[in-house]
Amino acid sequence: MDKLLELLSENAKLTAEQLAVMLNLTTQQVSEKIEQYEKDGIIIGYKTLINWEKVDKSKAIALIGLRVTPKQDNGFDEIAGRIMQFDEVESVYLMSGGYDLTVKVCGKSMQDIAAFVMRRLAPLDSVLSTATHFILTRYKDGGVILNKDKEQDERRSVLCD
Amino acid sequence: MTDYCQNMSKAVVSLQPSGIRRFFDIANEMDNVISLSIGEPDFTTPWHVRQEGIRTLEEGKTWYSPNRGFIELRNEISRFMERHYSLSYKPESEILVTVGGSEAIDLTIRSLINPGDEVLIPEPSFVCYKPLTIMAGGVPVIIETKKEDKFKLTAEELADKITPKTKLLILPFPNNPTGAVMRRSDLEAISKIIIENNIMVLSDEIYGELTYGGTKHVSAAEIDGMKERTVVVNGFSKAYAMTGWRLGFAAGPKAVIKQMTKLHQYGIMSAPTTSQYAAIEALKNGDDDISYMRGEYDIRRRFIVNGFNSMGLNCFEPEGAFYVFPCISGTGLSSEQFCEQLLHSERVAVIPGAAFGACGEGFVRVSYSYSLKHITEALSRIEHFIKSV
Numbered sequence: 001m002d003k004l005l006e007l008l009s010e011n012a013k014l015t016a017e018q019l020a021v022m023l024n025l026t027t028q029q030v031s032e033k034i035e036q037y038e039k040d041g042i043i044i045g046y047k048t049l050i051n052w053e054k055v056d057k058s059k060a061i062a063l064i065g066l067r068v069t070p071k072q073d074n075g076f077d078e079i080a081g082r083i084m085q086f087d088e089v090e091s092v093y094l095m096s097g098g099y100d101l102t103v104k105v106c107g108k109s110m111q112d113i114a115a116f117v118m119r120r121l122a123p124l125d126s127v128l129s130t131a132t133h134f135i136l137t138r139y140k141d142g143g144v145i146l147n148k149d150k151e152q153d154e155r156r157s158v159l160c161d
Numbered sequence: 162m163t164d165y166c167q168n169m170s171k172a173v174v175s176l177q178p179s180g181i182r183r184f185f186d187i188a189n190e191m192d193n194v195i196s197l198s199i200g201e202p203d204f205t206t207p208w209h210v211r212q213e214g215i216r217t218l219e220e221g222k223t224w225y226s227p228n229r230g231f232i233e234l235r236n237e238i239s240r241f242m243e244r245h246y247s248l249s250y251k252p253e254s255e256i257l258v259t260v261g262g263s264e265a266i267d268l269t270i271r272s273l274i275n276p277g278d279e280v281l282i283p284e285p286s287f288v289c290y291k292p293l294t295i296m297a298g299g300v301p302v303i304i305e306t307k308k309e310d311k312f313k314l315t316a317e318e319l320a321d322k323i324t325p326k327t328k329l330l331i332l333p334f335p336n337n338p339t340g341a342v343m344r345r346s347d348l349e350a351i352s353k354i355i356i357e358n359n360i361m362v363l364s365d366e367i368y369g370e371l372t373y374g375g376t377k378h379v380s381a382a383e384i385d386g387m388k389e390r391t392v393v394v395n396g397f398s399k400a401y402a403m404t405g406w407r408l409g410f411a412a413g414p415k416a417v418i419k420q421m422t423k424l425h426q427y428g429i430m431s432a433p434t435t436s437q438y439a440a441i442e443a444l445k446n447g448d449d450d451i452s453y454m455r456g457e458y459d460i461r462r463r464f465i466v467n468g469f470n471s472m473g474l475n476c477f478e479p480e481g482a483f484y485v486f487p488c489i490s491g492t493g494l495s496s497e498q499f500c501e502q503l504l505h506s507e508r509v510a511v512i513p514g515a516a517f518g519a520c521g522e523g524f525v526r527v528s529y530s531y532s533l534k535h536i537t538e539a540l541s542r543i544e545h546f547i548k549s550v
Contacts, residue, residue: 003456003460007460011533011534018464021463021464021467022460022461022463022464022533023460023463024463153196153199153203155199155201155203156199157185157198157199157200
Protein backbone atom coordinates (compact mmCIF):
# COMPACT_ATOMS: atom_id res chain seq x y z
CA MET A 1 0.00 0.00 0.00
CA ASP A 2 1.12 3.55 -0.64
CA LYS A 3 2.77 5.00 2.46
CA LEU A 4 0.97 8.26 1.77
CA LEU A 5 -2.40 6.58 2.24
CA GLU A 6 -1.15 4.79 5.32
CA LEU A 7 0.00 8.04 6.94
CA LEU A 8 -3.21 9.88 6.04
CA SER A 9 -5.37 7.05 7.30
CA GLU A 10 -3.70 7.46 10.68
CA ASN A 11 -3.73 11.24 10.73
CA ALA A 12 -5.67 13.25 8.16
CA LYS A 13 -4.34 16.49 9.61
CA LEU A 14 -0.79 16.00 8.31
CA THR A 15 -0.04 18.81 5.88
CA ALA A 16 1.31 18.30 2.39
CA GLU A 17 4.57 19.87 3.61
CA GLN A 18 4.91 17.39 6.47
CA LEU A 19 4.04 14.43 4.26
CA ALA A 20 6.55 15.59 1.67
CA VAL A 21 9.34 15.61 4.26
CA MET A 22 8.43 12.18 5.57
CA LEU A 23 8.17 10.59 2.14
CA ASN A 24 11.05 12.36 0.43
CA LEU A 25 8.75 13.95 -2.15
CA THR A 26 8.10 17.57 -3.06
CA THR A 27 5.07 19.31 -1.59
CA GLN A 28 3.64 19.59 -5.08
CA GLN A 29 4.04 15.86 -5.71
CA VAL A 30 2.16 15.11 -2.50
CA SER A 31 -0.64 17.55 -3.33
CA GLU A 32 -0.99 16.07 -6.79
CA LYS A 33 -1.10 12.52 -5.49
CA ILE A 34 -3.77 13.42 -2.95
CA GLU A 35 -5.81 15.18 -5.60
CA GLN A 36 -5.58 12.12 -7.84
CA TYR A 37 -6.66 9.83 -4.99
CA GLU A 38 -9.64 12.09 -4.36
CA LYS A 39 -10.55 12.11 -8.06
CA ASP A 40 -10.28 8.33 -8.29
CA GLY A 41 -12.50 7.91 -5.27
CA ILE A 42 -9.71 6.27 -3.30
CA ILE A 43 -9.72 9.01 -0.69
CA ILE A 44 -13.42 9.45 -0.08
CA GLY A 45 -13.47 11.91 2.77
CA TYR A 46 -11.86 13.34 5.89
CA LYS A 47 -13.66 13.08 9.20
CA THR A 48 -12.89 13.61 12.83
CA LEU A 49 -13.04 10.72 15.27
CA ILE A 50 -15.07 11.96 18.21
CA ASN A 51 -15.60 10.32 21.54
CA TRP A 52 -19.32 11.21 21.56
CA GLU A 53 -19.92 9.47 24.84
CA LYS A 54 -17.97 12.27 26.51
CA VAL A 55 -20.20 14.91 24.95
CA ASP A 56 -23.58 13.29 25.28
CA LYS A 57 -24.09 10.42 27.71
CA SER A 58 -27.39 9.26 26.24
CA LYS A 59 -26.16 8.98 22.66
CA ALA A 60 -26.56 5.43 21.36
CA ILE A 61 -25.23 3.30 18.53
CA ALA A 62 -26.72 0.02 17.31
CA LEU A 63 -25.80 -2.61 14.79
CA ILE A 64 -28.94 -3.95 13.18
CA GLY A 65 -28.96 -7.23 11.34
CA LEU A 66 -31.57 -7.36 8.58
CA ARG A 67 -32.85 -10.33 6.65
CA VAL A 68 -34.37 -9.13 3.39
CA THR A 69 -35.85 -10.51 0.19
CA PRO A 70 -33.53 -9.76 -2.71
CA LYS A 71 -35.06 -8.36 -5.90
CA GLN A 72 -34.86 -10.30 -9.11
CA ASP A 73 -32.87 -7.77 -11.20
CA ASN A 74 -30.73 -5.92 -8.70
CA GLY A 75 -30.50 -8.22 -5.70
CA PHE A 76 -29.83 -6.27 -2.52
CA ASP A 77 -28.86 -2.98 -4.17
CA GLU A 78 -32.34 -1.47 -4.16
CA ILE A 79 -33.08 -2.07 -0.49
CA ALA A 80 -29.55 -1.03 0.52
CA GLY A 81 -30.05 2.13 -1.53
CA ARG A 82 -33.27 2.92 0.28
CA ILE A 83 -31.83 2.29 3.74
CA MET A 84 -28.76 4.42 3.25
CA GLN A 85 -30.95 7.46 2.57
CA PHE A 86 -31.89 7.70 6.26
CA ASP A 87 -29.84 10.28 8.16
CA GLU A 88 -29.69 8.01 11.18
CA VAL A 89 -27.85 5.35 9.19
CA GLU A 90 -24.09 5.61 9.37
CA SER A 91 -23.09 2.44 7.51
CA VAL A 92 -24.76 -0.26 5.43
CA TYR A 93 -22.97 -3.51 4.66
CA LEU A 94 -23.99 -6.59 2.69
CA MET A 95 -22.93 -9.51 4.84
CA SER A 96 -22.09 -13.17 4.64
CA GLY A 97 -23.61 -15.35 7.36
CA GLY A 98 -26.89 -15.10 9.25
CA TYR A 99 -28.02 -11.66 8.05
CA ASP A 100 -28.14 -10.10 4.63
CA LEU A 101 -27.51 -6.50 5.61
CA THR A 102 -25.92 -4.97 8.68
CA VAL A 103 -26.89 -1.38 9.34
CA LYS A 104 -25.09 0.86 11.81
CA VAL A 105 -27.41 3.43 13.29
CA CYS A 106 -26.62 6.38 15.56
CA GLY A 107 -29.35 7.99 17.61
CA LYS A 108 -29.88 10.48 20.39
CA SER A 109 -30.90 7.66 22.70
CA MET A 110 -31.75 3.95 22.69
CA GLN A 111 -35.47 4.86 22.50
CA ASP A 112 -34.71 6.98 19.48
CA ILE A 113 -33.09 4.02 17.72
CA ALA A 114 -35.86 1.66 18.80
CA ALA A 115 -38.40 4.02 17.26
CA PHE A 116 -36.37 4.23 14.06
CA VAL A 117 -36.28 0.45 13.72
CA MET A 118 -39.99 0.04 14.44
CA ARG A 119 -41.27 2.89 12.31
CA ARG A 120 -38.83 3.14 9.45
CA LEU A 121 -36.78 -0.03 8.96
CA ALA A 122 -39.05 -2.92 9.90
CA PRO A 123 -42.02 -1.78 7.77
CA LEU A 124 -39.95 -1.65 4.56
CA ASP A 125 -41.40 -4.07 2.00
CA SER A 126 -38.56 -6.45 1.52
CA VAL A 127 -37.39 -6.53 5.15
CA LEU A 128 -38.19 -9.93 6.66
CA SER A 129 -36.70 -9.45 10.12
CA THR A 130 -34.57 -7.13 12.20
CA ALA A 131 -32.21 -7.86 15.10
CA THR A 132 -31.01 -4.78 16.94
CA HIS A 133 -27.75 -4.96 18.89
CA PHE A 134 -26.94 -1.92 20.98
CA ILE A 135 -23.30 -1.07 21.51
CA LEU A 136 -22.70 -0.84 25.24
CA THR A 137 -19.12 0.42 25.30
CA ARG A 138 -16.79 1.40 22.51
CA TYR A 139 -13.32 0.25 23.54
CA LYS A 140 -11.65 0.82 20.20
CA ASP A 141 -13.15 2.43 17.13
CA GLY A 142 -11.67 3.35 13.77
CA GLY A 143 -8.35 2.00 14.95
CA VAL A 144 -8.28 4.28 17.98
CA ILE A 145 -8.46 3.15 21.59
CA LEU A 146 -10.98 5.24 23.49
CA ASN A 147 -10.66 6.36 27.11
CA LYS A 148 -7.06 5.28 27.24
CA ASP A 149 -5.13 5.96 30.40
CA LYS A 150 -2.18 8.22 29.90
CA GLU A 151 0.34 6.37 27.80
CA GLN A 152 3.19 4.95 29.81
CA ASP A 153 6.50 4.33 28.13
CA GLU A 154 7.79 1.24 29.86
CA ARG A 155 11.21 1.58 28.35
CA ARG A 156 13.88 2.65 30.79
CA SER A 157 17.20 4.22 30.16
CA VAL A 158 19.91 1.62 30.56
CA LEU A 159 22.62 4.14 29.97
CA CYS A 160 22.62 5.63 33.43
CA ASP A 161 22.98 2.54 35.58
CA MET B 162 32.97 -2.20 59.70
CA THR B 163 34.27 -3.39 56.36
CA ASP B 164 36.30 -0.83 54.45
CA TYR B 165 34.90 -1.49 51.03
CA CYS B 166 37.30 0.91 49.35
CA GLN B 167 40.19 -1.29 50.40
CA ASN B 168 38.47 -4.43 49.17
CA MET B 169 37.51 -3.34 45.70
CA SER B 170 39.29 -4.04 42.46
CA LYS B 171 41.29 -0.89 41.71
CA ALA B 172 40.55 -1.23 38.03
CA VAL B 173 36.78 -1.25 38.58
CA VAL B 174 36.92 1.65 41.02
CA SER B 175 38.88 3.67 38.49
CA LEU B 176 36.18 3.26 35.80
CA GLN B 177 34.26 6.44 35.16
CA PRO B 178 30.52 6.21 35.75
CA SER B 179 28.56 7.39 32.73
CA GLY B 180 28.27 10.88 34.22
CA ILE B 181 24.70 11.60 33.24
CA ARG B 182 23.18 9.61 36.03
CA ARG B 183 22.27 12.78 37.87
CA PHE B 184 20.49 14.09 34.80
CA PHE B 185 18.32 11.00 34.53
CA ASP B 186 17.52 11.07 38.21
CA ILE B 187 16.06 14.55 37.75
CA ALA B 188 14.12 13.51 34.66
CA ASN B 189 12.64 10.51 36.43
CA GLU B 190 11.29 12.63 39.23
CA MET B 191 9.57 15.20 37.03
CA ASP B 192 6.01 14.96 35.74
CA ASN B 193 4.92 15.42 32.17
CA VAL B 194 8.42 14.82 30.81
CA ILE B 195 8.48 13.92 27.15
CA SER B 196 11.55 11.89 26.38
CA LEU B 197 13.55 11.44 23.21
CA SER B 198 16.33 9.76 25.10
CA ILE B 199 15.69 6.05 24.90
CA GLY B 200 17.98 3.95 22.74
CA GLU B 201 15.76 1.00 21.97
CA PRO B 202 12.97 0.31 19.48
CA ASP B 203 9.48 1.49 20.45
CA PHE B 204 8.07 -1.48 18.56
CA THR B 205 7.33 -4.61 20.50
CA THR B 206 8.85 -7.88 19.32
CA PRO B 207 6.84 -9.17 16.31
CA TRP B 208 4.01 -11.38 17.50
CA HIS B 209 5.08 -14.54 15.66
CA VAL B 210 8.46 -14.29 17.39
CA ARG B 211 6.91 -13.84 20.84
CA GLN B 212 4.57 -16.72 20.10
CA GLU B 213 7.48 -19.03 19.40
CA GLY B 214 8.97 -18.11 22.78
CA ILE B 215 5.62 -18.82 24.44
CA ARG B 216 5.21 -22.12 22.59
CA THR B 217 8.58 -23.45 23.70
CA LEU B 218 7.87 -22.38 27.28
CA GLU B 219 4.55 -24.21 27.16
CA GLU B 220 6.35 -27.28 25.91
CA GLY B 221 8.72 -27.03 28.82
CA LYS B 222 11.85 -26.36 26.78
CA THR B 223 13.53 -24.65 29.67
CA TRP B 224 16.99 -26.23 29.81
CA TYR B 225 20.45 -24.89 29.07
CA SER B 226 21.43 -24.72 25.45
CA PRO B 227 24.90 -25.80 24.27
CA ASN B 228 27.55 -23.21 25.20
CA ARG B 229 27.80 -21.83 21.68
CA GLY B 230 24.02 -21.68 21.28
CA PHE B 231 21.63 -24.11 19.59
CA ILE B 232 23.05 -25.34 16.30
CA GLU B 233 19.66 -24.57 14.64
CA LEU B 234 20.13 -20.95 15.64
CA ARG B 235 23.74 -20.84 14.48
CA ASN B 236 22.61 -22.33 11.15
CA GLU B 237 20.04 -19.56 10.79
CA ILE B 238 22.60 -16.90 11.75
CA SER B 239 24.93 -18.30 9.12
CA ARG B 240 22.14 -18.05 6.51
CA PHE B 241 21.33 -14.52 7.67
CA MET B 242 24.94 -13.40 7.20
CA GLU B 243 24.95 -15.00 3.76
CA ARG B 244 21.60 -13.50 2.77
CA HIS B 245 22.24 -9.98 4.02
CA TYR B 246 25.99 -9.55 3.63
CA SER B 247 27.17 -12.35 1.31
CA LEU B 248 29.41 -13.59 4.12
CA SER B 249 29.82 -17.25 4.85
CA TYR B 250 30.48 -18.42 8.41
CA LYS B 251 30.62 -22.02 9.56
CA PRO B 252 27.88 -22.56 12.16
CA GLU B 253 30.01 -25.15 14.03
CA SER B 254 33.07 -23.04 14.62
CA GLU B 255 32.74 -19.43 13.50
CA ILE B 256 29.58 -18.28 15.27
CA LEU B 257 28.93 -17.78 18.99
CA VAL B 258 25.53 -16.87 20.44
CA THR B 259 25.85 -14.35 23.28
CA VAL B 260 23.81 -12.45 25.83
CA GLY B 261 23.20 -9.41 23.66
CA GLY B 262 25.74 -7.75 21.42
CA SER B 263 27.30 -6.32 24.60
CA GLU B 264 28.62 -9.65 25.76
CA ALA B 265 30.08 -10.33 22.33
CA ILE B 266 31.92 -6.99 22.50
CA ASP B 267 33.32 -7.83 25.93
CA LEU B 268 34.42 -11.32 24.87
CA THR B 269 36.08 -10.07 21.70
CA ILE B 270 38.10 -7.48 23.56
CA ARG B 271 39.10 -9.85 26.36
CA SER B 272 40.07 -12.57 23.92
CA LEU B 273 42.35 -10.33 21.89
CA ILE B 274 43.94 -7.89 24.32
CA ASN B 275 47.15 -8.35 26.28
CA PRO B 276 48.14 -5.80 28.92
CA GLY B 277 49.38 -2.63 27.22
CA ASP B 278 47.81 -3.35 23.84
CA GLU B 279 46.22 -0.29 22.32
CA VAL B 280 42.60 -0.34 21.23
CA LEU B 281 41.45 2.31 18.76
CA ILE B 282 38.01 3.62 19.60
CA PRO B 283 36.28 6.12 17.31
CA GLU B 284 34.11 8.59 19.24
CA PRO B 285 31.39 9.74 19.62
CA SER B 286 30.27 6.18 20.19
CA PHE B 287 28.44 3.91 22.59
CA VAL B 288 29.85 4.04 26.09
CA CYS B 289 31.03 0.47 26.65
CA TYR B 290 34.20 0.14 24.57
CA LYS B 291 36.50 2.18 26.77
CA PRO B 292 35.68 0.58 30.15
CA LEU B 293 35.75 -2.92 28.66
CA THR B 294 39.16 -2.20 27.14
CA ILE B 295 40.48 -0.97 30.47
CA MET B 296 39.17 -4.04 32.30
CA ALA B 297 40.98 -6.22 29.77
CA GLY B 298 44.23 -4.39 30.53
CA GLY B 299 44.24 -2.59 27.20
CA VAL B 300 44.86 1.07 26.55
CA PRO B 301 41.99 2.93 24.89
CA VAL B 302 43.12 5.31 22.15
CA ILE B 303 40.35 7.63 21.06
CA ILE B 304 39.89 8.68 17.44
CA GLU B 305 37.65 11.73 17.22
CA THR B 306 35.33 11.65 14.23
CA LYS B 307 34.05 14.96 12.91
CA LYS B 308 30.85 16.39 11.59
CA GLU B 309 32.59 17.62 8.43
CA ASP B 310 33.48 13.98 7.69
CA LYS B 311 29.87 12.94 8.39
CA PHE B 312 31.26 11.33 11.57
CA LYS B 313 32.92 8.61 9.50
CA LEU B 314 36.32 7.16 10.35
CA THR B 315 38.79 8.45 7.77
CA ALA B 316 41.99 6.75 6.65
CA GLU B 317 44.11 9.75 7.71
CA GLU B 318 42.76 9.87 11.22
CA LEU B 319 43.14 6.15 11.59
CA ALA B 320 46.73 6.19 10.32
CA ASP B 321 47.58 9.02 12.74
CA LYS B 322 46.72 6.95 15.78
CA ILE B 323 48.42 3.70 14.85
CA THR B 324 51.51 2.74 16.87
CA PRO B 325 53.44 -0.52 17.16
CA LYS B 326 51.21 -1.31 20.13
CA THR B 327 47.94 -1.02 18.22
CA LYS B 328 46.13 -4.35 18.43
CA LEU B 329 42.45 -3.75 17.77
CA LEU B 330 40.19 -1.25 16.03
CA ILE B 331 36.57 -0.88 17.10
CA LEU B 332 34.25 -0.02 14.21
CA PRO B 333 30.98 1.21 15.74
CA PHE B 334 28.91 1.70 12.58
CA PRO B 335 26.03 2.37 11.96
CA ASN B 336 26.84 4.65 14.83
CA ASN B 337 25.11 5.38 18.09
CA PRO B 338 24.82 8.40 18.75
CA THR B 339 25.58 10.10 15.41
CA GLY B 340 23.72 7.86 12.95
CA ALA B 341 26.84 7.81 10.76
CA VAL B 342 27.45 4.84 8.48
CA MET B 343 30.54 3.58 6.69
CA ARG B 344 29.72 2.87 3.04
CA ARG B 345 31.73 0.36 1.02
CA SER B 346 34.16 2.97 -0.28
CA ASP B 347 34.75 4.32 3.25
CA LEU B 348 35.55 0.82 4.48
CA GLU B 349 37.84 0.12 1.53
CA ALA B 350 39.76 3.30 2.28
CA ILE B 351 40.55 2.25 5.86
CA SER B 352 41.00 -1.45 5.12
CA LYS B 353 44.37 -0.92 3.41
CA ILE B 354 45.82 0.64 6.55
CA ILE B 355 44.25 -1.98 8.78
CA ILE B 356 45.73 -4.82 6.74
CA GLU B 357 49.15 -3.20 6.33
CA ASN B 358 49.43 -2.74 10.07
CA ASN B 359 48.04 -6.16 10.88
CA ILE B 360 45.30 -4.84 13.16
CA MET B 361 42.30 -6.86 14.30
CA VAL B 362 38.81 -5.34 14.00
CA LEU B 363 35.73 -5.55 16.16
CA SER B 364 32.87 -4.40 13.94
CA ASP B 365 29.85 -3.60 16.07
CA GLU B 366 27.05 -3.88 13.53
CA ILE B 367 24.12 -4.06 15.93
CA TYR B 368 22.33 -1.35 13.88
CA GLY B 369 23.30 -3.02 10.59
CA GLU B 370 19.70 -3.62 9.53
CA LEU B 371 18.79 0.01 10.09
CA THR B 372 20.34 2.03 7.31
CA TYR B 373 18.45 4.43 5.08
CA GLY B 374 18.69 6.02 1.69
CA GLY B 375 18.42 2.93 -0.47
CA THR B 376 21.86 1.42 0.08
CA LYS B 377 22.20 -1.49 2.43
CA HIS B 378 24.73 -1.69 5.23
CA VAL B 379 28.05 -3.19 4.19
CA SER B 380 29.78 -5.32 6.80
CA ALA B 381 33.44 -4.59 7.46
CA ALA B 382 34.10 -8.29 6.88
CA GLU B 383 32.86 -8.00 3.30
CA ILE B 384 35.89 -5.97 2.27
CA ASP B 385 38.76 -7.92 0.68
CA GLY B 386 41.23 -9.20 3.23
CA MET B 387 39.11 -8.11 6.21
CA LYS B 388 37.09 -11.20 7.09
CA GLU B 389 40.10 -13.05 8.49
CA ARG B 390 40.83 -10.18 10.94
CA THR B 391 37.30 -9.08 11.82
CA VAL B 392 34.90 -10.17 14.52
CA VAL B 393 31.42 -9.02 13.50
CA VAL B 394 29.09 -8.36 16.42
CA ASN B 395 25.38 -8.28 15.71
CA GLY B 396 22.20 -9.25 17.47
CA PHE B 397 18.45 -9.22 17.64
CA SER B 398 17.78 -6.18 19.82
CA LYS B 399 17.57 -3.43 17.23
CA ALA B 400 16.74 -5.33 14.04
CA TYR B 401 13.88 -7.37 15.50
CA ALA B 402 12.93 -5.14 18.45
CA MET B 403 14.09 -7.81 20.91
CA THR B 404 16.12 -5.80 23.43
CA GLY B 405 14.76 -7.48 26.54
CA TRP B 406 15.44 -10.97 25.20
CA ARG B 407 19.17 -10.27 25.56
CA LEU B 408 20.47 -12.10 22.54
CA GLY B 409 23.32 -11.33 20.19
CA PHE B 410 26.10 -13.09 18.38
CA ALA B 411 29.66 -12.86 17.18
CA ALA B 412 30.87 -14.17 13.84
CA GLY B 413 34.56 -14.31 13.16
CA PRO B 414 37.69 -16.37 12.61
CA LYS B 415 37.57 -19.83 14.18
CA ALA B 416 40.63 -19.17 16.34
CA VAL B 417 39.09 -16.08 17.95
CA ILE B 418 35.64 -17.59 18.41
CA LYS B 419 37.31 -20.57 20.09
CA GLN B 420 38.86 -18.36 22.78
CA MET B 421 35.69 -16.30 23.16
CA THR B 422 33.74 -19.50 23.67
CA LYS B 423 35.91 -20.39 26.65
CA LEU B 424 35.19 -17.06 28.35
CA HIS B 425 31.50 -17.38 27.52
CA GLN B 426 31.40 -20.94 28.82
CA TYR B 427 32.95 -20.04 32.19
CA GLY B 428 31.27 -16.67 32.66
CA ILE B 429 27.82 -17.13 31.17
CA MET B 430 27.36 -20.84 30.30
CA SER B 431 24.86 -20.23 27.53
CA ALA B 432 22.51 -17.53 26.26
CA PRO B 433 18.83 -17.67 27.34
CA THR B 434 17.10 -20.72 25.87
CA THR B 435 13.67 -19.16 25.27
CA SER B 436 15.27 -16.22 23.49
CA GLN B 437 17.18 -18.56 21.22
CA TYR B 438 14.02 -20.35 20.09
CA ALA B 439 12.35 -17.01 19.44
CA ALA B 440 15.40 -15.83 17.51
CA ILE B 441 15.28 -18.86 15.21
CA GLU B 442 11.74 -17.83 14.27
CA ALA B 443 12.84 -14.21 13.82
CA LEU B 444 15.63 -15.19 11.44
CA LYS B 445 13.44 -17.61 9.49
CA ASN B 446 10.39 -15.40 9.03
CA GLY B 447 11.29 -11.91 10.18
CA ASP B 448 12.81 -10.17 7.16
CA ASP B 449 9.48 -8.43 6.47
CA ASP B 450 9.31 -7.18 10.05
CA ILE B 451 12.71 -5.58 9.61
CA SER B 452 11.70 -3.78 6.42
CA TYR B 453 8.46 -2.58 7.95
CA MET B 454 10.22 -1.10 11.00
CA ARG B 455 12.99 0.36 8.88
CA GLY B 456 10.36 2.10 6.73
CA GLU B 457 8.72 3.59 9.80
CA TYR B 458 12.04 4.79 11.24
CA ASP B 459 12.90 6.35 7.91
CA ILE B 460 9.73 8.46 7.90
CA ARG B 461 10.48 9.69 11.41
CA ARG B 462 14.11 10.31 10.52
CA ARG B 463 13.23 12.65 7.67
CA PHE B 464 10.65 14.38 9.78
CA ILE B 465 12.91 14.99 12.77
CA VAL B 466 15.97 16.06 10.73
CA ASN B 467 13.79 18.56 8.90
CA GLY B 468 12.35 19.72 12.22
CA PHE B 469 15.77 20.46 13.74
CA ASN B 470 17.12 22.13 10.62
CA SER B 471 14.10 24.38 10.29
CA MET B 472 14.40 25.54 13.90
CA GLY B 473 18.01 26.45 13.23
CA LEU B 474 19.74 23.57 14.98
CA ASN B 475 21.99 22.28 12.28
CA CYS B 476 21.52 18.56 11.98
CA PHE B 477 23.83 16.17 10.19
CA GLU B 478 21.73 13.78 8.11
CA PRO B 479 22.07 10.40 9.78
CA GLU B 480 21.98 7.37 7.50
CA GLY B 481 21.71 4.64 10.10
CA ALA B 482 20.47 3.59 13.56
CA PHE B 483 17.64 5.70 15.04
CA TYR B 484 19.35 8.80 16.36
CA VAL B 485 19.92 12.33 15.19
CA PHE B 486 22.80 14.38 16.51
CA PRO B 487 21.97 18.06 16.12
CA CYS B 488 24.62 20.67 16.83
CA ILE B 489 23.62 22.94 19.70
CA SER B 490 26.79 24.99 20.03
CA GLY B 491 25.02 28.00 18.47
CA THR B 492 23.00 28.36 21.66
CA GLY B 493 26.16 29.13 23.62
CA LEU B 494 25.38 26.31 26.04
CA SER B 495 27.39 23.20 26.74
CA SER B 496 25.60 20.01 25.80
CA GLU B 497 24.94 19.23 29.45
CA GLN B 498 23.62 22.74 30.17
CA PHE B 499 21.44 22.51 27.08
CA CYS B 500 19.93 19.22 28.21
CA GLU B 501 19.43 20.34 31.76
CA GLN B 502 17.77 23.62 30.81
CA LEU B 503 15.64 21.95 28.16
CA LEU B 504 14.49 19.47 30.76
CA HIS B 505 13.69 22.11 33.35
CA SER B 506 11.99 24.65 31.13
CA GLU B 507 10.25 22.46 28.55
CA ARG B 508 10.36 19.02 30.13
CA VAL B 509 11.99 17.34 27.18
CA ALA B 510 14.74 14.80 27.80
CA VAL B 511 17.57 14.31 25.32
CA ILE B 512 21.14 13.19 26.01
CA PRO B 513 24.25 15.41 26.07
CA GLY B 514 26.63 14.54 23.24
CA ALA B 515 29.55 14.64 25.65
CA ALA B 516 28.25 11.41 27.22
CA PHE B 517 29.53 9.64 24.09
CA GLY B 518 33.04 11.06 24.18
CA ALA B 519 34.63 14.49 24.56
CA CYS B 520 34.20 15.25 20.85
CA GLY B 521 30.43 14.85 21.28
CA GLU B 522 30.45 18.18 23.10
CA GLY B 523 28.36 20.73 21.25
CA PHE B 524 25.82 18.11 20.18
CA VAL B 525 22.89 16.27 21.71
CA ARG B 526 21.63 12.80 20.96
CA VAL B 527 17.97 12.61 20.08
CA SER B 528 16.29 9.26 19.55
CA TYR B 529 13.48 8.97 17.01
CA SER B 530 12.40 5.62 18.26
CA TYR B 531 9.08 7.25 19.20
CA SER B 532 5.70 7.79 17.52
CA LEU B 533 5.29 10.70 15.10
CA LYS B 534 2.83 12.27 17.49
CA HIS B 535 5.34 12.12 20.31
CA ILE B 536 8.14 13.49 18.12
CA THR B 537 5.93 16.34 16.90
CA GLU B 538 5.15 17.41 20.46
CA ALA B 539 8.80 17.18 21.52
CA LEU B 540 9.97 19.19 18.52
CA SER B 541 7.53 21.98 19.22
CA ARG B 542 8.73 22.16 22.83
CA ILE B 543 12.37 22.21 21.73
CA GLU B 544 11.62 24.98 19.25
CA HIS B 545 10.01 26.99 22.02
CA PHE B 546 13.11 26.46 24.12
CA ILE B 547 15.48 27.52 21.32
CA LYS B 548 13.58 30.77 20.88
CA SER B 549 13.98 31.52 24.57
CA VAL B 550 17.74 30.98 24.92
